[in-house]
Amino acid sequence: MKNTTPRSTLLNGAGLAVAAALLLTACGGGDGGGGDDGGTDDGALAGANLTAGSKEFTESVILGQITSVALEDAGATIEDQTGISGSATVREALETDEIDFYWDYTGTGWVNILGHTTEDVPEDLYQAVADEDAENGIAWLEPAPFENTYRIAVKQDFADENGLVTQSDAAEFITANPGQARVCAASEFINRDDGLPGLEEAYGFEFSETVELDLNLIYTQVGDTCEFGEVFSTDARVASNDMVILEDDEDFFVQYQGAMTLRQDTLDEFPAIAEIMAPISEKLTNETMMELNGKVDTDGEDPRDVAEDWLQDQGLIG
Missing domain, CATH: 3.40.190.120 (Osmoprotection protein (prox); domain 2)
Known part of the structure; x- marks a missing residue:
């Protein structure tokens, strides 16, 4: 795994205004990406240098690319480290600053990260995971409505x-x-x-x-x-x-609802990330994820192209 680019802090005052203006000029316009469905504002993350991670399977890579494209649309510079093999490895990369964000699943958080069993699952699994993992300095953004179990x-x-x-x-x-x-x-x-x-x-x-x-x-x-x-x-x-x-008639498998995870200090430094991702997460249904996964696995499209096309079609980026 490559070392990440050193993180820089947000510019302030006049520096932010200059950086945002330069970014808009380079992008060829400043109408702020997106339509009425929650498009991001160019420059909200100007000056942010972030490293994207994901697990190795298709859906995780697509989610990493969706997040990267959306944050880039808001002015961030993203280094691509998607495709890391293994849940434990990508989680360690997040904890050790090698990546800044990746998508995980509530079931993985509950059992594999936090060490619980499949027999003591709380009714509100997302909230339980988010609350307990906050003690480790990891933030779970509001989950998407899809569940990949x-x-x-x-x-x-x-x-x-x-x-x-x-x-x-x-x-x-x-x-x-x-x-x-x-x-x-x-x-x-x-x-x-x-x-x-x-x-x-x-x-x-x-x-x-x-x-x-x-x-x-x-x-x-x-x-x-x-x-x-x-x-x-x-x-x-x-x-x-x-x-x-086959139907899991004994309800063995824990709920695996997808959510973006990042260190709390990253979210504190760049709180716009949560605002940018909220309308995107809301649109990631089971049907949407199956369609996006199919474009890569069945149709042979590139995950980043699939991510960018979907965000544009939904009016979420410019």
Whole structure:
């Protein structure tokens, strides 16, 4: 991972006015990006040097690019460090000033960061995570309405042939048919308490074999290398690969609502970040995320292009 560019403080007084004017000139205009849906004001982050992070999977990268484009539209200079492998690694990068922000999920915050179990989940999970993580100096901005949780999926024809609708159906089938009980999963899911070990314990079964694969390979290997596969609920590749998600009828998986995270000192220094991101987060529904993910994973578009096009289409940047 590269070292980040040293952070500079906001200019004040006349310096801010000069910097904002120069920025507007360089951008070719000063009408302030966006329409009535919450477009950002050019110059609100003039002088801010920030480093963007994300996890390695498509959705996280897209969210990192959406945030980067929006903050750049407000005058910030962004260094791109998106695509960091592993939740623990990207979180450490945030805590140690290697990055300034990334998007995480409430379930990850509750279990993996704060060390709770999947059995003591509060009713307002976001608020509980935000309040407790504030003690670590980390701020969670208001969450988006989408939820991207772990799920187990199978091919549609396999589900139809074997009457698999719920995870309980799968547990019963796996116990009776160990020869058809292989699961493809990524290393993080295999080792997380809110992933494979906890799932097997909650439903009282064990897969006969766990095949560790890169997450991006799982979708094409279900039905071939494995009968079952770890997927994300907002991933467009579930539908494009003719797969069906098994219902988590025992409610094992914790809610994974997406939210931007950053150090509190960064937010204190640049409070405009929360104002800029609020109208953007509000528009990130399950359907929107699945569509954006599909543009990258299925259509082969570049994540930054997808982010910029969506922000412009929504009137959120100029």
